[in-house]
Amino acid sequence: MLNLFQFGRLRKSIFAKFAFSFIIVGLIPLLVLSFFSLNTYGNYMERYSINNFEQMVLYAGKNADDLYTKYNNISKMMYSYGQYANNGQFGRVIAEQVSQKDNRLTATVDEFLQTVVASDVHIRSAAFVFTEGGYQDLNRDGSRIDFRFQYPPVEWKRTMTENSKELVLFPTHPQEYYPHSGMTVMTFSRNLIDVIGSPGLDGKVVGSLFFDVSLSAFDEIFQHLTTDQKDVMYVTDQEGRILYSNKINLIGQLFQPSDSEVYHYVKHDMPNSNWSVIGEVNKNELFNKINGIKRTIAIVIGLCILSLVVVAVWFSNNLSIPIRQIIRNMTRVESGDFNMQVQVRTSDEIGMLARGFNRMTDRLKSFIDEVYVAQIKQKQAELTALKSQIRPHYLYNTLEVIRMSAVANDDDEVADMILSLSQQLKYVLNYGEEHVTLLEEKTNIEQYFRLMKLRYGDHRLALDLRIDSELLNCILPKLSIQPLVENAIYHGIMPKSGKGTIRITGEIERGLFMLTVDDDGVGMTEGKLQMLRDKLAGNVPPDQEVGGIGIKNVHDRITALYGPEFGIRVNSTPYIGTSIQMILPYKKEVKSV
Template identity: 45%
Template structure:
């Protein structure tokens, strides 16, 4: 603690954190208060605006279903009015028709005029006959149908639309749906005295209560929030609390724990009322406030971390210089150079590195001459075994053989010299097809002499093949050698190795075939498995090396494939991509 209290870096870090944290905390508290007030105001305004739109949409909704009920009063297709003469009463009572169509067809038309209409009913006034249609083909339970309750309001106000609150669709077997019912009388207007309406029948249809859910889903009401659609008397037509059909005392009353919003619905002469729980509403703000506080905490932690990192970043190079100086003082000059930079600490490190380097140079000067002399001797020893020494020696032997009229021996030595030069020439992974074929011919010159011209080589190259295309170096010789050793020699030692070079689309295909003993299916399968197994093998090393080199250089779609038939011979096909090369 005493050492830390005297440390310049600790004092600097403390000042850095103090200057950084105080403004951050003050700004964060001010921003949080401003943010909370702004969010609360915007939330209230948004809810008020959304309730306004809900009221307008509800008014349009009721107006739309009012227009649907007026389909009974449309003109006929020939332009005549359905109310003229006795057409309405006669059509309904005698012909069971509305709008020149059967009552059932008319009910179907009404039902499919809106996707939320589920059931349609028509009660004929003359005899009380009930006509019905529904979307789900469910069984109607007539004894449960509340016709008495529905006909009462339309009888009291025969010219007005009747709306019934959401209720259970209990008059259909197995239904648990909530629906709202709309009703209107069909009045015969053909008489002269219109003061007393002549009711021909009454139309009712059920609207799925999900129409309200779709309207109100944007409000995102919580479990404590309340929503009511009421008329002017406070009679509830729809509620998310299950209060439909009841009457609330005061639809716009205020509660301390709720925010109340309302909007008039002119069609109902009522309003839509939304009561939002302050606790749930501010709970969302609390979560946002918590997120902001967490962000402030993270920023403070990052600032503290940056202060500690900055202090260590500044002090670490100086401490490294101090440690290295202690090692140099003890006589150990084998130290790693310190990283340098353009600042003052970097210049200090650079000066220390130069000092250590000069000390090391002065100490090692006494050994430089001896080291150089040993290096010269080593280079002289290496030069004696360089490849050109071997080439020159083989050339001398060949000339002596020629001088002694041993031309065949001279040709073999020349071929061997060319092969050695081709093999020892390091630094080449790819060579031209021409050079690889020349090397193969040099190799076969020795083979023919060795086996008394009983083994032959035939090369055939398509005109479409460019001799300057590049192929892997020393890729053909191991395959040809296998053809001679394992194909022709076991077959009596006489045969021919054929090499064909073809172009196939963007690939070059080289095929080495022999007319030797061939392979049995089991031996062929074993050879192919050895080529493709990942572990090294003790046999077929040359072909496996060529196969692995090709796959490594070009990819798994290239490489060797083998085909063979007993007593007919073996062919090895090498597939390579075309690679252009220069002479």
């Protein structure tokens, strides 16, 4: 019954009405718009990705076909190579020099091979094979074909015989006929026919040109394509053998498309070379990017929905919480608690209502304070003032009676101690300003040190005050030096044997008042010094603090009064002594005329 009752109250509240209306008005249009946007965007991106991949394959195929055309034209340079030394066409010159065993043959072929190698940066080597079996070669790195290797191989010769008038491509293979080459190349070859000595292309073959092309020629084409690492590109010949692929281990194998529906293939046939460029893309990987973007959009939409709900709840709370708070406070005012105040957060009608309620409680409270509470507080203040005057006066008179009794008994030392104590108590119990002059602090320290010398003797303690007279009117917190002197006596000088000296110096540096208390006592180890510095910095929990309470109290007072850049700095060396420096702003007492 209670839950049903609470639900009924919530349903009738302003909060529920505003929140429900806000969510319904904003949420439904956002959900509908998000659904249609995601579907439309996803379909568009899938079509765009497939078309983009097909365009890349088409671009690569065109460039590969141009590459084949370029090497085909280089192989035909044998027929267009200039009228060699005015002796006619290159093939004719080769045929005549071979038949005449001309000594110029080597230079003629070598010059031509240099031209071939220099015509393209991807041509690694070139060789011209004569019909009787001899050959000349030129490698870009200066090496020569291993004489132990049968060059060209038998199958190459057979292929060249079968295709005597065409450009022949020998698929990708290791360049093993060059010692220590370690390269993988394709070899293009064309027969040289003496077209002058015989009509047409029916002349005799006077030699064959072979030149090796590195796979970097294909790398230059495919490295500009923005494909995923898992996408595979193939260049195959007319038999389906892979001439090039970005998966090196597949080069030289027959291309076998996958039966899986996961892969999408795009093929482009090249008319000039009878090559084909095939692109293999993993549809899951391709669409994963799209799905990732869709997930990101969905997350953004979800965050927008969440933000909408949060804003609705926040907006409703901003309206209903102040009203409920005013109702609760009104109930407490009815019971007699007139200290209730409503926090005013806005300047709208709700804020005006809260301010009116606060003014009402203030007026009621002031009426009651005027006739009753003010009289009680006045009586309590008078009693407190009387007690504050009676207690120090009684203490001073009592100490004076004890001191006079010691004088009457000729106990001057006790009398001096009581006099010093009396003056110190008068200084301590004087409820005046928080700040005093250095002169007043100096007088108090002298009285305190007089007590310590009477207690321990002149043979144990000495005080050296090095304070210029113009610094005596500097302002500092009351009772800030005595704890430092007390710490130096008990922790520095008393643990050591022999006499110890405490030196107090003051100076002005860069607009700061620096007061230093040095002792030549036992000093502190590095561990104790670091623990004390951590305590001053507030890095030690209160329940773990041991010792150094007086110094920390002085430090905390200074930082509270002037800021964190002021306070206590401590340095100490074992068996040499400790130096405590108090850093204060330089302020002087202004004397009234």
